[in-house]
Amino acid sequence: MKYLAxxxxxxxxxxxxxxxxxxxxxxxxxxxxxxxxxxxxxxxDLCMECGACEKNCEYGAIRVDAGVGCxxxxxxGILTGKEPQCxxxxxxxxxxx
Amino acid sequence: MAQEKPCxxxxxxxVAGTVDTPxxxxxxxxxxxxKQDARGQIWCRLSNRHRMNYxxxxxxxAVGNADRQSPVFVSANYKLxxxxxxxxxxxxxxWILVLDTKGINVWCAAGKGMFGTKELVQRxxxxxxxxxxxxxxxxxxxxxxxxxxxxxxxxxxxxxxAFGPVYARDIAAFIQADYAATPQMRRVCFGMRDRFELTWMxxxxxxxxxxxxxxxxxxxxxxxxxGIMFAWGIRGVFPMGLALLAAVVAGGFLTPxxxxxxxxxSFALKGWIxxxxxxxxxxxxxxxxxxxxxxxxxxxxxxxxxxxxxxxxNFTGTSTFTNPSGVRKELKIATPLCVLLVVAGLAxxxxxxxxxxxxV
Numbered sequence: 293m294k295y296l297a298x299x300x301x302x303x304x305x306x307x308x309x310x311x312x313x314x315x316x317x318x319x320x321x322x323x324x325x326x327x328x329x330x331x332x333x334x335x336x337d338l339c340m341e342c343g344a345c346e347k348n349c350e351y352g353a354i355r356v357d358a359g360v361g362c363x364x365x366x367x368x369g370i371l372t373g374k375e376p377q378c379x380x381x382x383x384x385x386x387x388x389x
Numbered sequence: 390m391a392q393e394k395p396c397x398x399x400x401x402x403x404v405a406g407t408v409d410t411p412x413x414x415x416x417x418x419x420x421x422x423x424k425q426d427a428r429g430q431i432w433c434r435l436s437n438r439h440r441m442n443y444x445x446x447x448x449x450x451a452v453g454n455a456d457r458q459s460p461v462f463v464s465a466n467y468k469l470x471x472x473x474x475x476x477x478x479x480x481x482x483x484w485i486l487v488l489d490t491k492g493i494n495v496w497c498a499a500g501k502g503m504f505g506t507k508e509l510v511q512r513x514x515x516x517x518x519x520x521x522x523x524x525x526x527x528x529x530x531x532x533x534x535x536x537x538x539x540x541x542x543x544x545x546x547x548x549x550x551a552f553g554p555v556y557a558r559d560i561a562a563f564i565q566a567d568y569a570a571t572p573q574m575r576r577v578c579f580g581m582r583d584r585f586e587l588t589w590m591x592x593x594x595x596x597x598x599x600x601x602x603x604x605x606x607x608x609x610x611x612x613x614x615x616g617i618m619f620a621w622g623i624r625g626v627f628p629m630g631l632a633l634l635a636a637v638v639a640g641g642f643l644t645p646x647x648x649x650x651x652x653x654x655s656f657a658l659k660g661w662i663x664x665x666x667x668x669x670x671x672x673x674x675x676x677x678x679x680x681x682x683x684x685x686x687x688x689x690x691x692x693x694x695x696x697x698x699x700x701x702x703n704f705t706g707t708s709t710f711t712n713p714s715g716v717r718k719e720l721k722i723a724t725p726l727c728v729l730l731v732v733a734g735l736a737x738x739x740x741x742x743x744x745x746x747x748x749v
Binding site: 293294295296297299300301314316317318319320321322338339340341342343344347348350357358359360363364365366367370376 | 499500501531532534535536537538539540552555570572575576577579648649654655699702703705706709710711712713714715716717718719720
């Protein structure tokens, strides 16, 4: 299954890539592969913008506008001008006793 | 200080003895699920309240005969995440380091930074992990990578992070392969069964508004120039409520389950099509029940699929392959169209009403 084409904000700066393979390791959709000891984007449309690759790229070669993906959260964000927040927030209850 | 459990807590039933460490005894967990654990999992799929309060105490736990060389698996303190991990570790001696993610699962908590670098670094220090084990390697679930920067953890604690497989069931194979995951183990799936299990949580929030909606429909259908007529209300609320329920089921159940089979990539469009299709299948019944009032019928067909579409587009938050940029694009295009359809539906309803009153 693929989502909308040409919308993902993922960008890879191959110049900064050292070929550490972290992005290949963390991506849950196989967006990256190694070619000539550098990372390469296989299919950008598979990117879900989770941000794992950017977070784990020590060399700052990857940029992506990561965030929560549910519509209610994004509508909330647009209406309130705050960060999108989804319904799965912690209830804050104590864990024990 | 290996654990930070308050003294008043009774041991949970899944604790089976302790393992001695230089930092004191650590609770050993059973790798088998009790009936209670199995029931708890089912409730997580059915009740939001249960799901949001299903937690374990953060800290270090032992599995089997964990010793100084045993691997350390990092997890969240959502009990279902923890349960799935300990079950997968059957026959493996290891440690489970549970982070405080406020009862949220690994992936969602990682997206919010609760399953994150800072919490992991603090938890490593809090349990005195460097005194308990001799090696310096942690296995962090791959989906935790959204919150955990491996190179920062290494810098701050000396522990290197190996991202484990997406699914706990692959952990045994991952260890066998000397901490290497196959490309298959690195992919997140979203099969029909996964989608089916998640539908109830889509339907419940929508159905919460159903009784109120019925009341509103009752009042609208019963409305006469001289007041609200009970017989009209009852006669009208039945087909309208039926159509409304069908629209909710189309968006919250059929769309997720049939996701890859519905045309177009846009969830808003998929949901709208499912809504139209289900209501079209009910055309004969609705036509009879609405007493041939074509304007009421038009109102149903114009406005109700918008509800299916809205519920469906919210499934992007649950799905594992949609991205927020795409959702923003969908909303930008769909919102004005949806407003237009609802306004048109309301207009049709008003005309239908006026005709029923014999005014036009």
